[in-house]
Amino acid sequence: xxxxxxxxxxxxxxxxxxxxxxxxxxxxxxxxxxxxxxxxxxxxxxxxxxxxxxxxxxxxxxxxxxxxxxxxxxxxxxxxxxxxxxxxxxxxxx
Numbered sequence: 001x002x003x004x005x006x007x008x009x010x011x012x013x014x015x016x017x018x019x020x021x022x023x024x025x026x027x028x029x030x031x032x033x034x035x036x037x038x039x040x041x042x043x044x045x046x047x048x049x050x051x052x053x054x055x056x057x058x059x060x061x062x063x064x065x066x067x068x069x070x071x072x073x074x075x076x077x078x079x080x081x082x083x084x085x086x087x088x089x090x091x092x093x094x
Contacts, residue, residue, distance in 0.1 A: 002014065003051055003052055003054075003055035005055070005059060010024060010025055010026060010027075011023060011024045011025065012025070012052045012055045012056055012059075013052075014048055014051065014052065016043055016046075016048075017042070019040040019042045019043050020040070021038065021039040021040065021043050021048040021049070021052060022037070022038055022052065023036070023037045023038075023049075023052035023053060023055075023056055023071070023074065024036045024038075025056060027065070030064065030065055030066060031065060031066050031067075031068050031091070031094075032056060032059070032060045032063075032065040032066070032067050032068065033068040033070055033094075034053070034056055034067065034068065034069045034070060034071045034074040035070055035071055036071050037049050037052060037053065037071050037073040037074055039052075049073060049077065050077055050081070050084075053074050053077050053078065053084070054084055056074075057078075057084055057085065057087050057088045058087060058088075060088040060089075061087045061088040065088070065089075066088070066089040066090070066091050067088050067089065067090050067091070068090075068091045068094045069090065069092070070094070075092075078090065
């Protein structure tokens with residue numbers, strides 16, 4: 001599943017049949033702050049939320065960034081998938 005990092009809009013995204021799933025973020029120094037995950041109802045149940053978060057984690061690992069999961073969905077998803085969370089440094093306390 002191809003996820004695009006739309007750096008201009010500051011979001012990881014995937015568009016399917018005209019519907020866009022996205023994970024908005026902010027880069028602050030060496031931190032990647034995950035702000036909000038949104039998957040349209042038409043795309044729910046296809047694993048897009050997890051794919052967006054995985055793409056963010058992999059990007060953070062590649063660029064030596066610490067992930068700050070402020071988004072409640074991202075935070076809970078990462079806690080349920082410790083094998084993905086382990087790919088990058090996570091600041092659970094920010």
